[in-house]
Amino acid sequence: MTNQKSQQQFLEYIADQIFPISKRSKTQKLCFLLRFSPENWQEENVEIARKMDEKLGAFNEQSINATLAEVLKKLKKQFGEEMNKNGVNWENKRGRPADDKQSPWRIAYGWLWDHKFPYWQMDGLWQTLIKKAASPSYWLRFTPDPNHKGLVVPPGKKDEPPVIGLNIPYSMHVELDCDQQHLLLLNRGLDTKYVVCPSQAFAPVNRLKDKTMLMPQSGAMCEEIKFDTVGQEEFLAIVLEESLDFPWLTPNQEEPAPIWNPERLKELWTRLGEDSNNWQAFYRSFQVVEAFA
Structure with missing residues (x-):
C-alpha cells in the first residue's frame, strides 16, 4: 500500500468516527479531509475554503474558520482524552497565536500524524499478521x-x-x-x-x-x-x-x-x-x- 493511499484511508477512518451522516456534517467532514491532508499542509484556510466551494458547488468562504472550529470541537470530543495522554492540551489557547505553528488546527494536525497515525498503522500490521x-x-x-x-x-x-x-x-x-x-x-x-x-x-x-x-x-x-x-x-x-x-x-x-x-x-x-x-x-x-x- 502506498503511503498516500494509507494516509487517505487513515483520514477516512478518523472522519467516520467523528461525523454522522447529515448535510452539515458533510461540509464539516470535507473540511476535515482537506485541512488535515498532508498535501494541503502549506495551504492557508482561504485556499481550503476555495477547494470546498469547488467540491460542494456552494460554500461561503467567509465561514471557513467557524467550520474549522466545529471540526476541531468534534475532534476533541472524540479523542480529547487520548490527546491529553499524548501531552496535547490546547484548552487555554484563545485568539490568534503569535506563532502560527501553534494554531489549534496545526496542534491537532501534529497529534494526528505524529501520534495517532503510526499506531493506526501498527494495528493494521498486527491484524495482517493475525490473518496470516x-x-x-x-x-x-x-x-x-x-x-x-x-x-x-x-x-x-x-x-x-x-x-x-x-x-x-x-x-x-x-x-x-x-x-x-x-x-x-x-x-x-x-x-x-x-x-x-x-x-x-x-x-x-x-x-x-x-x-x-x-x-x-x-x-x-x-x-x-x-x-x-x-x-x-x-x-x-x-x-x-x-x-x-x-x-x-x-x-x-x-x-x-x-x-x-x-x-x-x-x-x-x-x-x-x-x-x-x-x-x-x-x-x-x-x-x-x-x-x-
Missing part, C-alpha cells in the same frame, strides 16, 4: 503454579474463549508443529505490547527444543507469569529459521520485556516481507477474568 497465522488451540496454554493456594479459575465451557485467572502465577507452555527453530512471541493486552520471547524477563533463549518451550525459563528474571488486568490478552508467535538480529530483541536487564512500538513492528514486518517463505505465525487470545473459588 494459524490458530490451533493446543499451541499455547497456561498452567497454574501447583504451590499456589489462592483462587483457581475453572476451565472455560466449550466454544468459549480460553480464560486466565487474575493475579494467579502461571507457567506458559508453547508447542509448535513447525520446521523453524527460533521463536518470537509477542503479547498485546489492553494497554501493553510486550515481547515475551526473546526477553530477559521470561525467555532469554529463543531456540525451540523438540518444538516446545516452557516459560519463564531457567535464568529468566521472572519466576512466574501473572496478569494484573481483566480483559483480552493476545499472543502472536512467529517462528523463523534464523534469529532476528534487531538490537531490541537482544535480552537485557535495562528492558527486561521489550515493548513493541510502531517503529519496531514496521521493522519486523519489513524483514518478514524480505524473507516471506522462511517463517510461520500462530495466534491465540485469552480472557483474563476474576478468579473463582
Whole structure:
C-alpha cells in the first residue's frame, strides 16, 4: 500500500468516527479531509475554503474558520482524552497565536500524524499478521503454579474463549508443529505490547527444543507469569529459521520485556516481507477474568 493511499484511508477512518451522516456534517467532514491532508499542509484556510466551494458547488468562504472550529470541537470530543495522554492540551489557547505553528488546527494536525497515525498503522500490521497465522488451540496454554493456594479459575465451557485467572502465577507452555527453530512471541493486552520471547524477563533463549518451550525459563528474571488486568490478552508467535538480529530483541536487564512500538513492528514486518517463505505465525487470545473459588 502506498503511503498516500494509507494516509487517505487513515483520514477516512478518523472522519467516520467523528461525523454522522447529515448535510452539515458533510461540509464539516470535507473540511476535515482537506485541512488535515498532508498535501494541503502549506495551504492557508482561504485556499481550503476555495477547494470546498469547488467540491460542494456552494460554500461561503467567509465561514471557513467557524467550520474549522466545529471540526476541531468534534475532534476533541472524540479523542480529547487520548490527546491529553499524548501531552496535547490546547484548552487555554484563545485568539490568534503569535506563532502560527501553534494554531489549534496545526496542534491537532501534529497529534494526528505524529501520534495517532503510526499506531493506526501498527494495528493494521498486527491484524495482517493475525490473518496470516494459524490458530490451533493446543499451541499455547497456561498452567497454574501447583504451590499456589489462592483462587483457581475453572476451565472455560466449550466454544468459549480460553480464560486466565487474575493475579494467579502461571507457567506458559508453547508447542509448535513447525520446521523453524527460533521463536518470537509477542503479547498485546489492553494497554501493553510486550515481547515475551526473546526477553530477559521470561525467555532469554529463543531456540525451540523438540518444538516446545516452557516459560519463564531457567535464568529468566521472572519466576512466574501473572496478569494484573481483566480483559483480552493476545499472543502472536512467529517462528523463523534464523534469529532476528534487531538490537531490541537482544535480552537485557535495562528492558527486561521489550515493548513493541510502531517503529519496531514496521521493522519486523519489513524483514518478514524480505524473507516471506522462511517463517510461520500462530495466534491465540485469552480472557483474563476474576478468579473463582
